[in-house]
Amino acid sequence: MNQIKLPFGLVLSRPKTKTALHPELKTLTQFAFEIDGVDYYEFSNIADMPKDRFRKANELLINCEWSISTEDLKDYSQKIRQANDKANTKAVDKVLDALDYSISLFIDTDVYMRLFSCAFFTLDEDLTDYDYDIGEQKMRAFKKHGIPSFFLKEPISRYLPQINLSKEIIETFSKLTNVKRDYQTWLKSKAMEGIIN
Numbered sequence: 001m002n003q004i005k006l007p008f009g010l011v012l013s014r015p016k017t018k019t020a021l022h023p024e025l026k027t028l029t030q031f032a033f034e035i036d037g038v039d040y041y042e043f044s045n046i047a048d049m050p051k052d053r054f055r056k057a058n059e060l061l062i063n064c065e066w067s068i069s070t071e072d073l074k075d076y077s078q079k080i081r082q083a084n085d086k087a088n089t090k091a092v093d094k095v096l097d098a099l100d101y102s103i104s105l106f107i108d109t110d111v112y113m114r115l116f117s118c119a120f121f122t123l124d125e126d127l128t129d130y131d132y133d134i135g136e137q138k139m140r141a142f143k144k145h146g147i148p149s150f151f152l153k154e155p156i157s158r159y160l161p162q163i164n165l166s167k168e169i170i171e172t173f174s175k176l177t178n179v180k181r182d183y184q185t186w187l188k189s190k191a192m193e194g195i196i197n
Contacts, residue, residue, distance in 0.1 A: 024127070032120050032155050035141050040120040042155065049127070053118065056130035060115040064159075067108040068099075072184065076102075102180055107173040109147050110181070113139045116156060147174045 027048035029041040043049050049057065063069050076099045083091035102108070117135035121127055125134060142150050150156060151170045 029121075029123070033153060035145065038122060038141065040138075041123060042120055050129070052129040053127055057115070057118050060111070060118055063111045064108075064115055066103055067111060068102045069108075069111055069114065072102060073099075075184070098183055101183070107170070108180070109151070109170070109174045109177045112151070112159070113142055113147075115159060116142060119159065147171070 028044040030044045032040045032042045034040065046054075059070060066073075076095055079095045080092055083089075083095060114135065117138040118130050120138070125131075147170060149167075
């Protein structure tokens with residue numbers, strides 16, 4: 001960003017271009033936000049999103065609505081089948097309790113971060129599909145400055161449920177998401193021991 005120094009210590013900055021053509025897709029995008037010197041954009045018209053990436057974005061929106069990722073849901077399903085095969089009803093109950101807890105979270109911050117890593121992109125990113133490695137890099141960058149700060153800025157907040165979300169509420173959901181992840185890790189370790197003793 002070009003800056004012009006003015007008298008009295010004032011600095012005039014040239015604003016970022018609001019729109020840009022994606023160099024490969026030649027579709028109109030608009031500037032969304034900047035993190036650590038990296039500019040992120042979003043499609044001006046969602047219909048311009050390539051079909052494979054659009055499919056992934058739809059899946060991620062459903063994940064947000066259910067507060068559980070597709071991978072976690074498949075994992076729970078597999079554990080229930082394993083416990084059921086061993087006729088271990090206590091194990092089935094534990095896995096179902098974990099699943100109930102997962103989907104009872106109003107906002108799973110990890111699931112939303114995955115959606116944001118699909119919806120927002122750099123102009124040098126391949127947008128034909130969703131790349132998990134690039135998505136992970138973006139999620140780390142998004143989380144670097146604090147989840148509540150990131151979630152409450154525009155245009156991110158447009159993707160969240162339309163309620164009054166404060167920094168404290170987002171922090172609580174972030175902590176609950178971490179508790180859920182810890183419980184899932186514990187559940188996986190127990191599954192390795194022979195599906196929960």
